[in-house]
Amino acid sequence: MKLTDTQLQSFERDGYIFLPSHFSAAEIKTLVDEVPALYAQHRPENVREKGSDAVRTNFAAHLYSAPFARLARHPRMVEPVMQLFGEPVYMHQFKINGKMAFDGDVWQWHQDYGTWKRDDDMPEPRAMNVAIFLDEVNEFNGPLMFIPGSHKLGVVDAEHDTSTTSYPLWTIDHDTIAKLVKHGGIVAPKGPAGSMILFHSCLVHASSSNLSPWNRISVYLSLCAVSNHIRRYKRPEYIAHRDFRPIECLPDDCLLKEYPVPLPWKDGTPAEALGSTVAA
Amino acid sequence: MKLTDTQLQSFERDGYIFLPSHFSAAEIKTLVDEVPALYAQHRPENVREKGSDAVRTNFAAHLYSAPFARLARHPRMVEPVMQLFGEPVYMHQFKINGKMAFDGDVWQWHQDYGTWKRDDDMPEPRAMNVAIFLDEVNEFNGPLMFIPGSHKLGVVDAEHDTSTTSYPLWTIDHDTIAKLVKHGGIVAPKGPAGSMILFHSCLVHASSSNLSPWNRISVYLSLCAVSNHIRRYKRPEYIAHRDFRPIECLPDDCLLKEYPVPLPWKDGTPAEALGSTVAA
Numbered sequence: 190m191k192l193t194d195t196q197l198q199s200f201e202r203d204g205y206i207f208l209p210s211h212f213s214a215a216e217i218k219t220l221v222d223e224v225p226a227l228y229a230q231h232r233p234e235n236v237r238e239k240g241s242d243a244v245r246t247n248f249a250a251h252l253y254s255a256p257f258a259r260l261a262r263h264p265r266m267v268e269p270v271m272q273l274f275g276e277p278v279y280m281h282q283f284k285i286n287g288k289m290a291f292d293g294d295v296w297q298w299h300q301d302y303g304t305w306k307r308d309d310d311m312p313e314p315r316a317m318n319v320a321i322f323l324d325e326v327n328e329f330n331g332p333l334m335f336i337p338g339s340h341k342l343g344v345v346d347a348e349h350d351t352s353t354t355s356y357p358l359w360t361i362d363h364d365t366i367a368k369l370v371k372h373g374g375i376v377a378p379k380g381p382a383g384s385m386i387l388f389h390s391c392l393v394h395a396s397s398s399n400l401s402p403w404n405r406i407s408v409y410l411s412l413c414a415v416s417n418h419i420r421r422y423k424r425p426e427y428i429a430h431r432d433f434r435p436i437e438c439l440p441d442d443c444l445l446k447e448y449p450v451p452l453p454w455k456d457g458t459p460a461e462a463l464g465s466t467v468a469a
Numbered sequence: 470m471k472l473t474d475t476q477l478q479s480f481e482r483d484g485y486i487f488l489p490s491h492f493s494a495a496e497i498k499t500l501v502d503e504v505p506a507l508y509a510q511h512r513p514e515n516v517r518e519k520g521s522d523a524v525r526t527n528f529a530a531h532l533y534s535a536p537f538a539r540l541a542r543h544p545r546m547v548e549p550v551m552q553l554f555g556e557p558v559y560m561h562q563f564k565i566n567g568k569m570a571f572d573g574d575v576w577q578w579h580q581d582y583g584t585w586k587r588d589d590d591m592p593e594p595r596a597m598n599v600a601i602f603l604d605e606v607n608e609f610n611g612p613l614m615f616i617p618g619s620h621k622l623g624v625v626d627a628e629h630d631t632s633t634t635s636y637p638l639w640t641i642d643h644d645t646i647a648k649l650v651k652h653g654g655i656v657a658p659k660g661p662a663g664s665m666i667l668f669h670s671c672l673v674h675a676s677s678s679n680l681s682p683w684n685r686i687s688v689y690l691s692l693c694a695v696s697n698h699i700r701r702y703k704r705p706e707y708i709a710h711r712d713f714r715p716i717e718c719l720p721d722d723c724l725l726k727e728y729p730v731p732l733p734w735k736d737g738t739p740a741e742a743l744g745s746t747v748a749a
Contacts, residue, residue: 291643329614363571377608397677397680402643
């Protein structure tokens with residue numbers, strides 16, 4: 190899996206690359222089938238929506254679910270990121286975001302690298318976001334919205350929003366968003382389950398609520414260049430990982446065959462992964 | 470202004486008719502220019518969003534704002550409704566809904582006639598909703614979503630939701646919505662400012678939040694067949710009107726010329742229009 194020159198240019202210009210149907214229906218089914226059991230668990234990695242039992246985000250499933258552990262090592266996902274950074278990558282963050290039918294709440298406008306820099310002391314924006322659709326994404330189930338070109342500004346000012354939703358986020362003020370949109374507009378890639386988006390960690394993004402009867406579950410993987418690993422362990426390890434060993438890819442059919450994978454958190458989250466090792 | 474047979478058939482089948490650019494930019498400008506002053510007023514007719522100063526809905530502007538009083542008598546809006554009901558109509562409800570940039574909150578799935586029947590004792594669903602776009606409506610600023618064909622079910626069960634947003638609403642449960650959408654899908658008419666939608670008072674509709682930097686202000690007028698006037702005065706008069714005299718249309722250029730119009734609430738809302746005349 191190699192990105193073409195045209196794809197590399199569009200990433201440079203817009204800050205993202207959209208690859209519709211990058212994984213097959215059969216490949217995605219092994220992941221989708223696993224989600225209800227993961228969301229049903231009561232463990233700290235499941236963050237639920239405000240005022241609802243619906244899961245907003247599940248963290249670190251690649252450490253306790255075999256299908257997701259295989260996805261975390263999939264060459265069709267990892268190799269393009271290595272190509273873009275020119276070095277090996279490790280898993281900085283792994284999420285399965287619910288955006289469930291009727292209950293899925295908004296994510297305010299933000300940049301991911303803003304949080305990684307402020308909270309985790311990641312030196313440079315050399316970590317890539319990868320979104321993989323487990324459900325069809327359409328205009329009604331809260332698609333991810335990007336402001337194309339906004340990644341070129343680096344980190345913009347943000348405020349720590351701890352009240353709007355159930356998950357705290359460094360969010361960007363309205364005037365800045367209005368200016369960025371005036372320049373770049375808004376796009377919302379839509380497509381079938383199995384589609385994949387690579388997007389720059391400084392790309393400003395948001396998503397609306399999901400009032401439709403269709404779930405919009407997506408996996409968000411954040412792969413960081415190994416040399417760029419985080420320096421500060423303020424957030425729990427299940428949110429910001431501290432294992433900087435390079436990802437070793439499995440074969441291309443790893444979502445269809447049961448290759449063995451390590452599942453170190455299968456019997457629960459280790460106590461040391463739940464807390465901070467620095468003062469907040 | 471007469472609806473064609475094709476338009477009448479699509480109303481019968483889908484429950485709505487979409488008329489893009491039904492009013493010109495110059496006509497809409499006279500309305501848009503008036504909104505900031507209306508929203509700035511602190512009067513009971515302005516309902517603000519939960520946790521924000523942004524106006525969610527403004528009621529009854531046709532009784533205290535000249536441009537909106539003229540819109541309420543516009544033949545291009547009133548005549549199609551009279552054609553559909555075959556009799557004169559009066560103004561049951563008049564709203565300017567904000568759905569403001571960044572702050573505009575959701576409207577859960579509901580039918581308007583459900584509320585008019587339960588709260589206002591309106592005998593039959595012979596009142597029409599008319600939406601007029603004061604801003605461009607696009608996929609990002611919380612467009613109105615319809616479930617085509619859902620008007621054929623009559624009034625479906627609903628629960629009084631007094632907590633999700635700042636305005637109480639009879640909302641429909643998730644299972645019912647899922648079934649209706651399976652049958653009819655979801656549509657969201659989008660178009661320039663000046664577009665108009667006629668939609669059946671039993672058509673199930675909702676709208677998402679507006680995270681974009683673009684306001685999505687729309688006027689929602691509910692015109693009721695005179696013989697079908699409400700029987701119960703439980704809600705304040707500025708929400709459910711009690712003046713059942715037929716609307717008399719102004720000429721077609723009434724948004725461009727300053728025809729005289731009565732503005733009975735110009736100096737404030739009369740005390741008797743603020744309350745209920747029956748026990749709640």
